[in-house]
Amino acid sequence: MPRKVDHESRRRALAEAVCALAAERGAEAVTLRDVAARAGVSMGAVQRAFATRDDMLVFALEHVGERVMTRVRAKRVRPGHGSPLATLANELALLNKARRAEAAVWLAFVAQAAFTPRLSKVLRGSYRELLGAIATALDAEEALALLALADGLTLHVLVGQLTPARAKKILDAHLSRLADEREQSSTTV
Amino acid sequence: MPRKVDHESRRRALAEAVCALAAERGAEAVTLRDVAARAGVSMGAVQRAFATRDDMLVFALEHVGERVMTRVRAKRVRPGHGSPLATLANELALLNKARRAEAAVWLAFVAQAAFTPRLSKVLRGSYRELLGAIATALDAEEALALLALADGLTLHVLVGQLTPARAKKILDAHLSRLADEREQSSTTV
DNA sequence: GTTGTTCCGATGCATCCGCATCGTATCAAC
DNA sequence: GTTGATACGATGCGGATGCATCGGAACAAC
Numbered sequence: 001m002p003r004k005v006d007h008e009s010r011r012r013a014l015a016e017a018v019c020a021l022a023a024e025r026g027a028e029a030v031t032l033r034d035v036a037a038r039a040g041v042s043m044g045a046v047q048r049a050f051a052t053r054d055d056m057l058v059f060a061l062e063h064v065g066e067r068v069m070t071r072v073r074a075k076r077v078r079p080g081h082g083s084p085l086a087t088l089a090n091e092l093a094l095l096n097k098a099r100r101a102e103a104a105v106w107l108a109f110v111a112q113a114a115f116t117p118r119l120s121k122v123l124r125g126s127y128r129e130l131l132g133a134i135a136t137a138l139d140a141e142e143a144l145a146l147l148a149l150a151d152g153l154t155l156h157v158l159v160g161q162l163t164p165a166r167a168k169k170i171l172d173a174h175l176s177r178l179a180d181e182r183e184q185s186s187t188t189v
Numbered sequence: 190m191p192r193k194v195d196h197e198s199r200r201r202a203l204a205e206a207v208c209a210l211a212a213e214r215g216a217e218a219v220t221l222r223d224v225a226a227r228a229g230v231s232m233g234a235v236q237r238a239f240a241t242r243d244d245m246l247v248f249a250l251e252h253v254g255e256r257v258m259t260r261v262r263a264k265r266v267r268p269g270h271g272s273p274l275a276t277l278a279n280e281l282a283l284l285n286k287a288r289r290a291e292a293a294v295w296l297a298f299v300a301q302a303a304f305t306p307r308l309s310k311v312l313r314g315s316y317r318e319l320l321g322a323i324a325t326a327l328d329a330e331e332a333l334a335l336l337a338l339a340d341g342l343t344l345h346v347l348v349g350q351l352t353p354a355r356a357k358k359i360l361d362a363h364l365s366r367l368a369d370e371r372e373q374s375s376t377t378v
Numbered sequence: 379g380t381t382g383t384t385c386c387g388a389t390g391c392a393t394c395c396g397c398a399t400c401g402t403a404t405c406a407a408c
Numbered sequence: 409g410t411t412g413a414t415a416c417g418a419t420g421c422g423g424a425t426g427c428a429t430c431g432g433a434a435c436a437a438c
Contacts, residue, residue, distance in 0.1 A: 026304045028217035031425065043427095044386040053426065104303065111300025114293060114347045115215045127350050144351065145359045149334065152341030158303045161316050162333065170334045177366070221396065232397095233416040242396065 011049050011059060014039050018060035023104035027057060027112040058118055061109045064102070065126035072133055100164075103154050110151075142178060149174055200238050203228050204252040207245060212293035216246060216301040247307055250298045253291070254315035261322055289353075292343050299340075331367060338363055 017038035021030045032053060036043045050056040113119035127147070134143040153171060156162040162170075206227040210219045221242060225232045239245040302308035316336070323332040342360055345351040351359075 042387040148341030152337030
């Protein structure tokens, strides 16, 4: 009976606006009015889509998490293959210049999550899934180390401490070291 | 002629208050009033010490940077010694539970720095000095990787994705791998 | 075309923010 | 004790924010 509006896609569109703003100014600085303006709707529409600002941020974080995971799944690691792992790792580190915006979003949310349990819970869910994808090719501890290194590199790139190229070089060095070790252990045993 | 007040120590005391609040709620959420209240002075005193809120944050970041570097310098790495390097790395990763607060401050500022050039400049200065300390024992690229890994681990601990113990284990594994490689290359060459 | 329901733009409100201002307290110099 | 400079607590202001409210627009059902 009512006017039909696809709630879910509306929320996704708003989440995109949230991400764009978070990448520019950080998650904390995202306001309802700005989101509305960026998405080209009024504040009322935003308020209808999300009961509260916190809900909006949580949804946006889940949204980016799903997007990243979709990409990762598309390049799912096959055990024993070094190359797909490298591809995946580069995906994770978000080092391509094109993905710098997404990396900024990621940092904005991680930073906020450290002080907001609701967000950190969402984030841990994403990480768990990500680790699952990596762990098919590596043991758990190696996977955790790889993830931490990728995140650390991303962070240094965002702060301007590292160029993307240099970060990629470091990441590749780590990966080839892993590959060497696996080869060595498989031949010696 | 005037009433004497040690400006520098006053600012340091305020910086401590800033850090305490940043560790609890993030750097963005630090307000002048809260800082004044936490430090037990009035807003006027805070305003006298710092011309602007941004100045206050920058000073606070410099303050923690100096504190960390003081600790690091005390455990300065000696070339060829594996153990001091391990000590240093553990110092860096801020993994001790006692230093969790400091790690939170660090993240709060790093997150803010990604969107605030003034802060990122200060941060890069600290990182540069830190790298100099590590690079006496490692080549530049290994040092960068170690720093990134340490930061990534700290981050995952703060988000609750990793326990401090597990992070330390991963860091130690990385360090021993580095030590192995150095030994290997020095014996084979 | 009327009705019923959903959607949403506009507006109001209480709160909090950073910053400016001002009057008073404090203390050294003379 | 007077003077002069500094420190600082109190207060005000303009602006922004999250959230609540409300009236009308849009549209399906009949």
